[in-house]
Amino acid sequence: MTTKLFGERVERREDGRLLTGAGRFTDDLAHDAAQAAFVRSDFAHARICDIDVSGALDVAGVLGVYTYDDLQGGFAERLPLLIPHRDLKSPRTQYALARNEVCYAGEVVAMVVARDRYIAEDAAQAIRIEYEPLPVVVDLEQAVAVGSPLTHSDAADNVAAHVSEMKGDVDGVLGSAPHVFKWRFRPERSASMPMEGRAVFARYDSGQDTIEVYDSTQAPTGIRAGLAELFELDWDRVHVIAPDVGGGFGVKVMQFYPEEVLVPWASRQLGMPVKWTEDRREHFIGSNQERGQIHDVRVGVDAEGRILTLDVRFLHDTGAYCPYGLIVPIITAAQLPGPYRLANYRYSFWSVFTNTVPVSPYRGAGRPQAVFVMERVIERVAHELGLDSLEVRRRNFIQPDQFPYDVGVSWQDGGPTVYDSGDYPGGFQLLLDSLGLDGARQQQAEARAEGRLVGLGVGCYVEGTGIGPYEGATIAILPDGTVSAATGLSTQGQGHETIFAQIVADELGVPLERISVTTGDTRRIGFGVGTFASRSAVVAGHAMLRAARSLREQTAKLASTTLEVAVEDLVFEAGAVHVRGVPEKSVPLGRLTLVSNPLRYAYGRDARFAAELAQRAYAKADRPLPEGSRPGLSALEYYSPAAGVFGFGMHAALVEVDRRTCNLKILRYVIVHDCGRIINPLIVDGQVLGGLAQGIGGAFYERIHYSPEGQIQNASFMDFLIPYATEIPPVELHHLETPSPRNELGVKGVGEAGTIPVPAVIANGLSDALGVPIDHVPLSPEELFQILHREPA
Amino acid sequence: MSVPVRSELQRVTLTVNGAAQELEVEPRWLLSDVLRHQLGLTGTHVGCEHGVCGCCTILAGGRPARSCLMFALQAEGLEIQTVEGLASADGTLHPLQEAFRRHHGLQCGFCTPGFLMAALPFYRTAEGMSDQELREALAGQLCRCTGYAGILQAVRTASSIARERGQA
Numbered sequence: 001m002t003t004k005l006f007g008e009r010v011e012r013r014e015d016g017r018l019l020t021g022a023g024r025f026t027d028d029l030a031h032d033a034a035q036a037a038f039v040r041s042d043f044a045h046a047r048i049c050d051i052d053v054s055g056a057l058d059v060a061g062v063l064g065v066y067t068y069d070d071l072q073g074g075f076a077e078r079l080p081l082l083i084p085h086r087d088l089k090s091p092r093t094q095y096a097l098a099r100n101e102v103c104y105a106g107e108v109v110a111m112v113v114a115r116d117r118y119i120a121e122d123a124a125q126a127i128r129i130e131y132e133p134l135p136v137v138v139d140l141e142q143a144v145a146v147g148s149p150l151t152h153s154d155a156a157d158n159v160a161a162h163v164s165e166m167k168g169d170v171d172g173v174l175g176s177a178p179h180v181f182k183w184r185f186r187p188e189r190s191a192s193m194p195m196e197g198r199a200v201f202a203r204y205d206s207g208q209d210t211i212e213v214y215d216s217t218q219a220p221t222g223i224r225a226g227l228a229e230l231f232e233l234d235w236d237r238v239h240v241i242a243p244d245v246g247g248g249f250g251v252k253v254m255q256f257y258p259e260e261v262l263v264p265w266a267s268r269q270l271g272m273p274v275k276w277t278e279d280r281r282e283h284f285i286g287s288n289q290e291r292g293q294i295h296d297v298r299v300g301v302d303a304e305g306r307i308l309t310l311d312v313r314f315l316h317d318t319g320a321y322c323p324y325g326l327i328v329p330i331i332t333a334a335q336l337p338g339p340y341r342l343a344n345y346r347y348s349f350w351s352v353f354t355n356t357v358p359v360s361p362y363r364g365a366g367r368p369q370a371v372f373v374m375e376r377v378i379e380r381v382a383h384e385l386g387l388d389s390l391e392v393r394r395r396n397f398i399q400p401d402q403f404p405y406d407v408g409v410s411w412q413d414g415g416p417t418v419y420d421s422g423d424y425p426g427g428f429q430l431l432l433d434s435l436g437l438d439g440a441r442q443q444q445a446e447a448r449a450e451g452r453l454v455g456l457g458v459g460c461y462v463e464g465t466g467i468g469p470y471e472g473a474t475i476a477i478l479p480d481g482t483v484s485a486a487t488g489l490s491t492q493g494q495g496h497e498t499i500f501a502q503i504v505a506d507e508l509g510v511p512l513e514r515i516s517v518t519t520g521d522t523r524r525i526g527f528g529v530g531t532f533a534s535r536s537a538v539v540a541g542h543a544m545l546r547a548a549r550s551l552r553e554q555t556a557k558l559a560s561t562t563l564e565v566a567v568e569d570l571v572f573e574a575g576a577v578h579v580r581g582v583p584e585k586s587v588p589l590g591r592l593t594l595v596s597n598p599l600r601y602a603y604g605r606d607a608r609f610a611a612e613l614a615q616r617a618y619a620k621a622d623r624p625l626p627e628g629s630r631p632g633l634s635a636l637e638y639y640s641p642a643a644g645v646f647g648f649g650m651h652a653a654l655v656e657v658d659r660r661t662c663n664l665k666i667l668r669y670v671i672v673h674d675c676g677r678i679i680n681p682l683i684v685d686g687q688v689l690g691g692l693a694q695g696i697g698g699a700f701y702e703r704i705h706y707s708p709e710g711q712i713q714n715a716s717f718m719d720f721l722i723p724y725a726t727e728i729p730p731v732e733l734h735h736l737e738t739p740s741p742r743n744e745l746g747v748k749g750v751g752e753a754g755t756i757p758v759p760a761v762i763a764n765g766l767s768d769a770l771g772v773p774i775d776h777v778p779l780s781p782e783e784l785f786q787i788l789h790r791e792p793a
Numbered sequence: 794m795s796v797p798v799r800s801e802l803q804r805v806t807l808t809v810n811g812a813a814q815e816l817e818v819e820p821r822w823l824l825s826d827v828l829r830h831q832l833g834l835t836g837t838h839v840g841c842e843h844g845v846c847g848c849c850t851i852l853a854g855g856r857p858a859r860s861c862l863m864f865a866l867q868a869e870g871l872e873i874q875t876v877e878g879l880a881s882a883d884g885t886l887h888p889l890q891e892a893f894r895r896h897h898g899l900q901c902g903f904c905t906p907g908f909l910m911a912a913l914p915f916y917r918t919a920e921g922m923s924d925q926e927l928r929e930a931l932a933g934q935l936c937r938c939t940g941y942a943g944i945l946q947a948v949r950t951a952s953s954i955a956r957e958r959g960q961a
């Protein structure tokens with residue numbers, strides 16, 4: 001029997017090339033292509049008075065220098081708004097090259113193309129731009145205050161949108177609740193920071209009027225459709241390929257970044273291949289960020305800590321532009337209640353422009369903020385009422401028999417937010433058992449007795465994953481018996497080549513080594529959506545399942561004629577179709593592909609074999625290729641989920657603050673995690689642990705620090721501190737598997753899960769250790785120092 | 794403001810993965826750029842170009858070095874090793890590479906060549922290191938994907954793969 005690969009700890013198919021230096025990232029391609037460099041605004045807000053490019057044109061080796069005035073047609077219009085929303089009254093996106101006003105430091109003003117990057121940068125430096133500085137707004141509260149400087153000089157105010165929704169009767173319950181508390185929470189701005197920056201390589205072929213673009217993007221299908229429109233070319237003439245991509249975490253989902261339009265455009269202008277690879281400083285000032293919000297919360301509770309109502313008003317910093325619409329604050333609002341039952345819940349948010357790098361989702365996408373707020377509320381409620389916060393959580397959990405559970409506010413796809421399945425009290429108990437609560441508390445007590453600052457932090461979350469609209473998969477059996485599968489979304493390290501191959505292998509009975517999976521190549525499949533929102537395994541996974549199943553049916557039909565047995569008697573195993581109970585009667589899948597293709601000119605040994613079979617296969621037909629059949633064995637199917645699926649988890653950490661250095665030390669970290677049925681535990685563990693590391697960065701190290709003038713003060717890895725291995729603790733990881741009833745495989749997404757609760761967990765732990773409320777993240781040793789020296793320890 | 798003048802090409806002989814190659818470089822060209830774009834050895838990645846991430850780590854004279862912080866001219870006379878030289882000619886993975894595969898020590902793979910080269914000089918002693926020692930030994934390399942767990946396990950166990958093979 002072929003063993004099922006679903007659920008197996010299978011080593012990854014993609015590792016071979018990546019381990020040997022044979023991976024192909026965008027900058028690894030085309031060393032002889034012309035190279036682009038960009039001039040970016042030094043000012044956070046300014047009018048462009050004059051641009052003098054003559055100095056650049058004098059540099060030997062320069063091929064082209066471009067400013068806004070060189071753009072025509074669609075290229076001269078503002079870049080598209082990706083996700084419009086009815087409440088987004090004042091959307092604003094940027095021009096590919098700034099027109100007459102720059103609204104953040106880093107906005108692209110001019111482009112140089114030269115023989116190599118060194119020369120391109122020389123020339124970029126020689127461009128003189130005369131600016132007239134305009135008032136700058138960075139602070140979120142200031143931005144909504146009367147008389148604030150304007151992010152865009154022609155706007156009436158800085159508010160892009162105001163959205164509010166309510167479930168139940170918030171005001172009534174606030175009026176009658178035994179206790180009402182008011183708090184403010186401030187998650188601050190951070191960034192995805194993949195190790196590979198963005199990169200674009202475009203090759204325009206004037207003879208064929210086609211353009212091929214390699215793009216380090218999470219969503220190549222959208223880039224392709226958008227470029228086709230801008231270039232006014234048929235889809236067939238535009239292809240976008242995401243080759244190996246060195247991490248994404250959200251920042252590479254855009255349509256478009258200016259460079260994604262300009263590099264292909266320049267390739268056509270110049271009639272030659274052009275490449276651009278972002279450097280790290282460019283990434284800091286020119287690639288999207290996220291997380292900055294200010295929440296004002298009112299909570300009504302009873303004496304036992306049951307939350308009767310929650311009223312949240314928050315400001316969401318969308319940066320200078322809002323290409324991604326309102327997705328991030330909508331997710332924050334919908335996911336804020338998390339695993340807790342809130343009969344009366346209201347949110348109101350204002351999405352606010354500031355003169356900073358634009359905001360779009362970063363791993364977690366609004367959820368780390370939501371969980372931070374909710375979990376701090378729980379802790380503070382418990383503290384105010386003199387209750388055990390663990391018990392307060394238990395009292396408020398949605399119970400396992402309450403699914404499907406309707407949160408009562410809208411989800412990011414516009415539909416209701418309805419949880420499909422979960423077991424929050426069970427997960428929580430597993431967490432406390434794994435931690436060994438009594439032991440942990442004793443450890444804490446002993447440490448405290450020695451004068452050490454040790455605290456216990458806990459945090460729970462629910463993560464909506466696997467949203468639509470759809471993904472597709474195409475799978476073919478090749479004549480040599482290998483199976484070639486492709487899906488439109490791209491891969492940035494998630495192991496798609498492996499997990500999709502596992503699904504296909506099970507369905508077709510083909511060994512994993514004989515299956516190749518291509519992602520993110522519109523030459524293979526043009527329709528698809530992208531890799532974000534923890535959706536790939538769920539949505540593309542089921543597309544693969546469907547395509548494999550349809551291919552199996554097709555193959556079975558052909559095999560049944562060929563082998564002269566009923567379809568029901570066929571077994572797919574070891575790359576062949578066998579007749580049940582007759583071991584000697586079987587046909588390899590590759591042969592069936594040959595059989596399906598009645599050739600005039602046969603070639604090769606297999607072809608001769610196939611010719612014999614083909615006669616049998618189509619013996620009763622009235623023509624070589626009977627009606628309803630087609631040459632080759634392949635299938636193309638799509639999967640569109642009716643609704644998202646909701647994973648969950650809970651983390652606990654024992655943390656210590658070093659009194660001398662005020663540094664954070666994580667003594668223990670325990671994770672319980674549930675993403676439904678697991679396709680590959682190796683990969684799921686990796687996703688969760690990688691997410692955790694990013695969460696720790698977001699909790700303590702990684703704050704994008706803006707000056708009031710709108711300049712990022714820490715735009716390098718020297719100053720923006722991504723954790724090394726020394727900052728990440730060993731982790732104890734436990735899985736639950738509550739299958740999703742909403743899909744056949746029972747899977748839920750996992751990509752963002754590990755990151756989401758971490759800032760809340762660390763903040764809760766530090767708050768416990770120091771005995772003071774902590775109401776913003778990321779923290780830093782400097783702040784802990786201030787807290788320690790403010791409070792007598 | 795004067796236009797920067799392009800510097801003259803200079804001859805240099807680089808010995809990379811055992812093979813000496815003569816080429817012409819500008820004095821300002823970084824070793825990382827020359828490895829990648831002149832020699833086509835694109836396994837050496839560039840993540841920050843300012844010496845912090847370690848993606849560009851190679852061995853120069855047997856010791857880990859940031860190829861983004863060296864000019865190609867400075868590499869003259871040094872034995873340079875890059876990730877491309879790790880596996881055997883027949884494609885058999887080096888024990889470190891094999892260990893990374895077994896323990897899921899890579900996701901996107903962008904940081905991986907740097908980790909492999911950084912660990913190469915010391916992995917044989919990694920088994921005996923404490924968790925903290927091993928973390929510190931690798932604390933010149935950033936990985937944004939894995940959370941380091943698989944990497945640490947891989948480096949720790951690579952020498953056992955070498956032994957397995959020796960016994961086979």
Ligand code: FES
Pocket residue numbers: 838839840841842843844845846847848849850859860861862
């Ligand atoms: S690229 Fe050299 S250390 Fe980052």
Ligand code: FES
Pocket residue numbers: 195246247493898899900901902903904905935936937938939
């Ligand atoms: S595997 Fe992606 S950065 Fe390490």
